[in-house]
Amino acid sequence: MPISAANRHDPRLVRVDDSWLRLPNPYDVPVEICAGPDVPVEPVAVDELLTVLETADTLRTLARAVPGLDPEPRVERVVCTPDFHKGAGIPIGTVLRTVGALIPQAVGNDVNCGMRVEATSLTVDQLRPHLDRLERRLRHLFFAGGRRIGLTARQREGLLREGLPGLLADGVPADPVGAWRQVGPDDLADLDGRLHATGFPVDSAEDFRDWIASGGGTSYDSIIGSVGGGNHFAELQYVAEVRDGATAYAWGLAPGQVVLMVHSGSLSLGHQANATGRDLARAGWPRAVPLPRNRILPIPLDERTAPARRRYLTAFGNAANFALGNRFFLALMLRAGLAEVAGELRSRLVYDAPHNLLWPEPDGTVLHRKGATPAAGPGGDGQRPTDLYGEPVIVPGSMGAPSYLLRGLGSSRALASACHGAGRSIPRGAASRGGDAELDAFLREFRVVTPVDHRDPAVAARRDIVDAWRRDLKQEAPWAYKEVGPVVRSLGRAGVAEPVVELRPLLTVKG
DNA sequence: ATGTTC
Numbered sequence: 001m002p003i004s005a006a007n008r009h010d011p012r013l014v015r016v017d018d019s020w021l022r023l024p025n026p027y028d029v030p031v032e033i034c035a036g037p038d039v040p041v042e043p044v045a046v047d048e049l050l051t052v053l054e055t056a057d058t059l060r061t062l063a064r065a066v067p068g069l070d071p072e073p074r075v076e077r078v079v080c081t082p083d084f085h086k087g088a089g090i091p092i093g094t095v096l097r098t099v100g101a102l103i104p105q106a107v108g109n110d111v112n113c114g115m116r117v118e119a120t121s122l123t124v125d126q127l128r129p130h131l132d133r134l135e136r137r138l139r140h141l142f143f144a145g146g147r148r149i150g151l152t153a154r155q156r157e158g159l160l161r162e163g164l165p166g167l168l169a170d171g172v173p174a175d176p177v178g179a180w181r182q183v184g185p186d187d188l189a190d191l192d193g194r195l196h197a198t199g200f201p202v203d204s205a206e207d208f209r210d211w212i213a214s215g216g217g218t219s220y221d222s223i224i225g226s227v228g229g230g231n232h233f234a235e236l237q238y239v240a241e242v243r244d245g246a247t248a249y250a251w252g253l254a255p256g257q258v259v260l261m262v263h264s265g266s267l268s269l270g271h272q273a274n275a276t277g278r279d280l281a282r283a284g285w286p287r288a289v290p291l292p293r294n295r296i297l298p299i300p301l302d303e304r305t306a307p308a309r310r311r312y313l314t315a316f317g318n319a320a321n322f323a324l325g326n327r328f329f330l331a332l333m334l335r336a337g338l339a340e341v342a343g344e345l346r347s348r349l350v351y352d353a354p355h356n357l358l359w360p361e362p363d364g365t366v367l368h369r370k371g372a373t374p375a376a377g378p379g380g381d382g383q384r385p386t387d388l389y390g391e392p393v394i395v396p397g398s399m400g401a402p403s404y405l406l407r408g409l410g411s412s413r414a415l416a417s418a419c420h421g422a423g424r425s426i427p428r429g430a431a432s433r434g435g436d437a438e439l440d441a442f443l444r445e446f447r448v449v450t451p452v453d454h455r456d457p458a459v460a461a462r463r464d465i466v467d468a469w470r471r472d473l474k475q476e477a478p479w480a481y482k483e484v485g486p487v488v489r490s491l492g493r494a495g496v497a498e499p500v501v502e503l504r505p506l507l508t509v510k511g
Numbered sequence: 512a513t514g515t516t517c
Contacts, residue, residue: 088512110512147516178516211514222514230512268514356512428512451515511515 010046019494020413023049027056033080034414036490040482044427045084048091051294052078052106058292059101062300065288071364073100073300079415081372082490083423083482089296092371095417099365101298104277104312106368108356110228111273112320113265115353115373115394115420116327117405119251121346122258122338124238127506130341134236135447135507138337142234142509143451147225148178149329150218157212163199163321164328165191173218179225179332182339186348187328196352196386199324202317207276208269225329227511228264230428231421231476233396234330235261236338237403237503244500247389247407251350253501258338260347261403261503262330263396264511265356266323273315280308301364313360324352334509350405351392355420367415375418375497377410393418393497395488398481400446402504404488406497414496422484428475439474447507473510 013021013033023031023046031049035041056075063072076097084093089105096106127134140146150173151159158166168191172183191198205212214221227234239257242248253259266273281297284305291297299305299312335347358368373393380387390407395418397403410416426433443450452469453459460466474480491497 108512113512143515145516150517218517220517222516224514225516226514228512228514232512265512267512271513 009041010043012046013041019490025053027053029053029056029075029078031078032413033084034490034494034496035082036486036493038486039082039490040425042085042427044086045091048086048089049080049094051296052090052094052096054292054294055103055296055298058296059098059298061289062101062286062298066286066300066302069100069300069302071100073098073298076365077415079417081417081419082487083419083421085424086427087371089294090370093419093423094370095372095415096368097365097415098298098368101300102309102358102360102366103296103298103368104274104281105296106370107274107358108370109271109274110265111270111316111356112323112354113270113356114323114327115396116262116331117350117392117394118260118331118347119253119350120258120260120338122342123256124258124506125256127258127338127342131447131507134337134341135449137340138334138449138507138509139453141333141337142227142449146178147333148220149180149225150177150220151224152218153212153214153216156214157205159325160205160208160212160318160321161202163324165199166321167325179329179336182332182335184346186346190349196349197324197354200317200320202314202321204314205318207272207315208318211269223267224326225333226267226326227330227509228267229472229511232264232511233399234264234334234509236334236506237261238506239501240402240504241502243502244407244498247500250389251392251500252348253350253405258506259503260331260334261394261396262327264323264327264330266319267326269322270319273319276315277312280312284308320354320357327352351386351394353392353394369417371420372417373420374416375408375410375414376416377408379410395419395484396421397484398422398478399448399476399508399510400442400478400505401484402502404484404499405501405503406488406491406499408497409495411494411496414494418491418497419487422482422487424480425482426480433479434474434477436470439470439477442477446505449507449509451511476510
């Protein structure tokens with residue numbers, strides 16, 4: 001193989017085989033990166049991985065300083081996905097299994113950032129003639145006053161405490177307005193949780209009283225129905241290629257079928273929950289232990305920290321539930337646009353997958369995912385349709401690029417986790433490449449609907465707004481991301497997940 | 512990643 005930027009790896013990494021790299025370390029923590037020889041690994045991200053190892057050392061210090069911790073805190077295993085790249089603190093694409101402690105900062109700031117995919121009853125041939133009009137309608141629905149998601153305090157509290165079952169406990173409002181009009185029998189039928197996570201039961205929502213109250217009665221707020229920034233989007237796609245016919249059929253996907261894909265998180269609620277976790281970890285930090293240099297503070301799983309953990313996990317669960325609800329409403333908004341231009345349609349959930357979550361287990365282990373997606377294999381309790389074929393793994397491409405739907409294979413080496421995208425080739429915040437004309441041509445070609453309509457002369461006159469918007473959007477341009485193909489092939493070769501369908505974009509709404 | 516609406 002020729003030496004190129006794409007196959008040079010950081011010298012600190014040891015290639016184990018075609019699928020895995022290992023980071024040797026003095027803490028005896030298994031650290032492995034799932035990446036083929038054609039997937040470049042950012043040295044800066046490897047630097048950050050060393051701070052994860054400092055956290056392994058922090059847990060040892062805690063175990064010595066706080067007597068009687070049972071089980072003794074330690075980092076059991078670290079796995080990085082093929083799209084692993086630099087983030088704030090712990091790299092994005094890091095899966096961490098700990099024993100005897102949880103680490104709020106090992107979850108991305110945006111709690112339960114994730115994907116929702118729905119299969120519609122429309123075909124790409126039916127939709128193509130209406131794309132110009134759809135683009136205009138979606139701009140109105142997402143960015144120009146068309147959102148109109150009214151929620152009662154009861155619905156808000158239900159959502160934060162139970163997720164979608166709580167939101168929809170009383171069914172659809174008697175006189176539905178806006179996105180609510182798109183709720184159909186399939187949405188209510190899926191609420192038994194057999195297909196996917198519909199909610200995380202938590203016993204209160206005290207940290208979010210302001211959002212719940214929001215003026216009383218049926219009220220509107222500035223958060224629900226927002227796409228969010230960065231790499232978040234709401235997209236219409238179609239099934240371009242079927243790679244695994246049996247699984248595609250079981251998941252209700254056929255060639256040419258129009259699919260909705262939403263990538264979004266918990267917006268400000270997740271940030272608030274994470275800040276709560278960080279503050280509680282700091283407030284409860286044992287005086288005998290110096291603050292770790294990397295500022296990543298674990299919370300040991302003992303009696304002393306029980307009230308703090310309960311408070312954090314409640315806020316965390318509230319935020320995670322909000323994200324499920326927001327993705328649901330974003331999908332309803334896409335459905336509303338489709339219904340306006342192509343007539344009434346059916347749309348059914350394929351899967352909702354989280355990227356940023358932690359899972360405390362009764363045995364004292366905690367699985368943390370930051371920018372990685374679950375990829376459980378076939379099996380489970382056999383009660384869910386997905387148990388037959390493995391968990392749906394949604395890998396979005398960068399703007400304009402194909403996305404993939406894979407089936408998880410439950411690799412224990414990979415901590416049953418897959419990548420959540422192609423991964424950046426240019427870190428966020430680095431100088432963005434490409435001229436304005438190049439960006440504009442790209443946005444037109446791929447029908448990218450954005451909040452700033454720079455073709456409107458009144459908007460174009462606001463240079464400061466347009467410049468800031470272009471700067472941010474260039475960070476999400478395809479040239480800021482790796483190619484998704486080699487990343488997806490790495491997952492297959494490693495036995496993490498296998499492709500089921502390839503999806504190509506028709507129209508993208510960027511927040 | 513970071514509240515764009517009645």
